Amino acid sequence: MKKYDVTGIGNALVDIEFKVKDQFFADNDVEKGLMTLVDEDRQNALMAVINTEEAKKQCGGSAGNTVIAISQFGGKSYYSCKVANDELGHFYMNDMKDAGVSHNLNESILAEGITGKCLVMVTEDAERTMNTFLGITETYSTADVDEAAIKDSQYLYIEGYLITSENGKQAMKHAKKVAEENGVKVAMTFSDPAMVKYFGEPMTEVIGASVDLLFANEEEAMIFTGKDNLLDAREELKKVAKHFVITQGKNGAMIFDGDTFIDIEPYATTAIDSNGAGDMFAGAFMYGVTNGHSYASSGKLASMASSKIVSQFGPRLQWHEAKDILAKLNP
Numbered sequence: 001m002k003k004y005d006v007t008g009i010g011n012a013l014v015d016i017e018f019k020v021k022d023q024f025f026a027d028n029d030v031e032k033g034l035m036t037l038v039d040e041d042r043q044n045a046l047m048a049v050i051n052t053e054e055a056k057k058q059c060g061g062s063a064g065n066t067v068i069a070i071s072q073f074g075g076k077s078y079y080s081c082k083v084a085n086d087e088l089g090h091f092y093m094n095d096m097k098d099a100g101v102s103h104n105l106n107e108s109i110l111a112e113g114i115t116g117k118c119l120v121m122v123t124e125d126a127e128r129t130m131n132t133f134l135g136i137t138e139t140y141s142t143a144d145v146d147e148a149a150i151k152d153s154q155y156l157y158i159e160g161y162l163i164t165s166e167n168g169k170q171a172m173k174h175a176k177k178v179a180e181e182n183g184v185k186v187a188m189t190f191s192d193p194a195m196v197k198y199f200g201e202p203m204t205e206v207i208g209a210s211v212d213l214l215f216a217n218e219e220e221a222m223i224f225t226g227k228d229n230l231l232d233a234r235e236e237l238k239k240v241a242k243h244f245v246i247t248q249g250k251n252g253a254m255i256f257d258g259d260t261f262i263d264i265e266p267y268a269t270t271a272i273d274s275n276g277a278g279d280m281f282a283g284a285f286m287y288g289v290t291n292g293h294s295y296a297s298s299g300k301l302a303s304m305a306s307s308k309i310v311s312q313f314g315p316r317l318q319w320h321e322a323k324d325i326l327a328k329l330n331p
C-alpha cells in the first residue's frame with residue numbers, strides 16, 4: 001500500500017487571475033492564448049495597469065492544480081516544488097496545506113528569493129492567457145526532487161512547464177528515473193502548446209523510451225507529433241506513451257487505454273474561464289485510476305470535473321463541488 005496516489009513535480013506559482021477585454025492585449029503587447037515567460041519588471045508593469053482588488057489570488061501551477069484536484073476528490077497527493085521565504089511563499093505553503101496536499105515545503109528551510117507568480121488573464125471567450133515570472137521556481141532542480149515521496153507513490157506526475165530550464169529538465173529526467181527504478185508509474189503533461197512548439201526536442205529527451213500515461217490537448221498532440229490531424233497524431237503518440245489522454249475542449253476527450261480508444265463525452269456548459277481545465281481533467285482522471293476506477297469511468301469523472309471548472313472563474317473546485325461530482329459518478 002503506497003502512502004500517496006500521486007506525487008507531482010512542477011513550478012510553484014501564485015496565480016493572480018483577472019478578467020480583461022481583448023483590447024488589453026493590444027494595448028499592453030501581450031500574446032493571447034499562451035503562457036509567456038516574463039521578467040519581474042514586465043510583470044510588475046502589467047500589475048500596475050490592472051485592478052488587483054478584483055483579482056483572485058490562489059496557489060497554482062499546472063501540476064499544483066492537478067494535485068489539489070486529486071486531494072479534493074479524496075485522493076492522497078504530494079507536491080514537490082520550490083517557493084521562497086517571502087509573503088507569497090508562505091501563502092503558497094499554507095494554501096497547499098489547506099487543500100490537503102502534502103508537500104516538501106517547510107518554513108525553516110525556505111530559501112531567500114522571490115516566489116513565482118502567474119498573471120492569468122481571462123477574456124470573454126473564456127480563453128486564458130498567462131504571463132509568468134518564475135522567480136525561485138526557475139531554480140527547481142534534481143536536488144529538490146523528493147525521492148522518498150516518489151518511491152511511496154502509485155504515480156509520479158511531471159509538469160511539462162519544467163522544460164523551460166536545463167535544471168528543470170534534469171529534474172524531470174531524475175524524477176522519472178527514480179520512479180522507474182522503483183516500479184512507480186510515470187505520468188506527464190505537455191502543459192501548454194508553447195512547450196511542445198519551442199521545447200519539442202528536450203521534451204522528447206525527457207520522455208525517453210516512453211511514459212505510462214501522457215496528457216495533451218489536441219493542439220499539443222499535433223504540434224508534438226508534427227501531424228496536421230488528430231487521427232495521425234494519436235497513432236504517433238502510441239510510440240511515446242503506453243496510455244494517453246487527448247483533451248478536446250467542448251468535444252470531450254479521447255483516451256488510449258493501451259489497446260483501444262475510448263471516447264469521452266463532453267458535458268454541456270457555458271464556458272467562462274478555461275484556466276486549469278486540463279489540470280483538472282488530469283487530476284480527476286488520476287484520482288480515478290489510482291482509486292479503482294476504470295479508464296472509462298475516470299474519463300467520465302474528469303469530463304464532468306473539467307466542464308464544471310470552465311463554467312466558473314478560477315482553476316479550483318469548492319470541496320462540496322468535488323463531492324457532488326463524485327456522487328453523480330457513483331449514484
Ligand SMILES: OC[C@H]1O[C@H](O)[C@H](O)[C@@H]1O
Nearest residue numbers: 013015060061062118276
Ligand atoms: O495550467 C494552468 C496553470 O498554469 C500556470 O502555471 C498557472 O499557475 C495556472 O494555474
